[in-house]
Amino acid sequence: MSGLSYGHLDFCDLEVLLLVSELGSIRKASRDLGIGQSSVTRRVQKIEDALGVSLFERSTTGVRLTNAGWGFVGNVRTLASNLKAAAETAEAAGIGGNGQLRIGLIASLSRGSLRKIVSGFVNRYPDVEITFTESRRGELMTLLSHRMLDVVFAAGKPPSEHGDMLLTVEEGLYFAVSRHHHLAEKQHVSWAEVEEMEFVVSTEEPGPEIKDYILRKISNLGRQAKIRQHRLDREGIMNLVGLGLGVSLVAEHWCGVRYPNVKFIPIMGNQTAERIPFSLTWRPENDNPALRRFLSLAREHAKAKAVPS
Structure with a gap:
């Protein structure tokens, strides 16, 4: 001391x-x-x-x-x-005494930054009770504002009015294709190679965000994107991909789950892997000690990954 x-x-x-x-x-x-x-x-x-x-x-x-x-x-x-x-x-x-941490997410815990942070937190603070909520971004931010969630993990950099933000990682993007697809043997794929293919996405989060991202990318190539939305969860969409009913787009943390007959191929643009940011958002007035410890661990992770805060 x-x-x-x-x-x-x-x-x-x-x-x-x-x-x-x-x-x-x-x-x-x-x-x-x-x-x-x-x-x-x-x-x-x-x-x-x-x-x-x-x-x-x-x-x-x-x-x-x-x-x-x-x-x-x-x-x-x-x-x-x-x-x-x-x-x-x-x-x-x-x-x-204040050992509860409530995490909202639009992501998979199968792999990636959030999984590593949560795993490290559980090992360091095993007595803290952690609960997870997966929902639409708007609902998660509403729950955050009313202190029903402590922190939200999602793609992008949220507006400052939602609270404080920490950019934790920039994850690679992947095309999900059937193993029988003619692209399945490639080491990486560009947007130009999939511009005329039909994409399948969910109507649920993060489906709408994925749809918007695809539209922007294909539009930049002067094409009209072919996107079919389904009222299915993430697993359901991947099953459609495995059946050869379309291709889809996933972030790296989804790649920790294996789906029948589905292969994930990295997206390359201008000879570099295409990446998107993922961040944590919380309310600065939230004095939950468990949250502070979680954020401290997240900052260590972001620093190790050399992600600018």
Whole structure:
């Protein structure tokens, strides 16, 4: 612990004092702390000077507590124990007492950034209860605004009025095609190669966003996109792809799930993999300690991925 002081006594100095008394040696305390013997001696003398009494009897074989030292060290040990208990109680309140995290998402947890963040969070804070809600973006943002969700993970960079935002990753995009499709053997595919094909997308999230993305890309090629929407979930759309009833578009995190007869092929544009951003959004006034820990872990992940915040 550092920075905590009472009068002229610094708590770091008191911790050194406790270690010297336990080991009965300034030399051994110096070795355990990884600092010089002179530094340990100065810290002990600083406390003795502040108190105006000698706490140790020094000899060539080590140190022994004086009568005054026994009483003082006993009180310091009690103080240190109480302070540690108080810190653990506060931490438990942040992890257990408020140990619920509610995540909204328009994504798959089968692979990708969010899966890694959630997995790391569960390992680090196993007592936190996590619940997930998958729905349309508008509903998720409404739940976020009314504090019924703590954080939302979705594609893109949401408007600032929804709250604070952290860009966690830029994921690759893939075409989903039947394994019998003539493109299935290719290592990567461009938009020009699929511009005349029929796409199948869901009417449910993220289907509408996928449809808009396809329309923009095909329109840039001067074509009219062929898109058929179905009232099916993600698995249902992939089953249509596997049956050869169309191709579809997925982000990398979907690729962790294997669907019958479906292959995912990376999209390349201008000799680089096509990518889209995914971000976390939360309300800045939300003081849920579990949320703060989750965001801290997400920032570590984003930094490791070199994604600008």
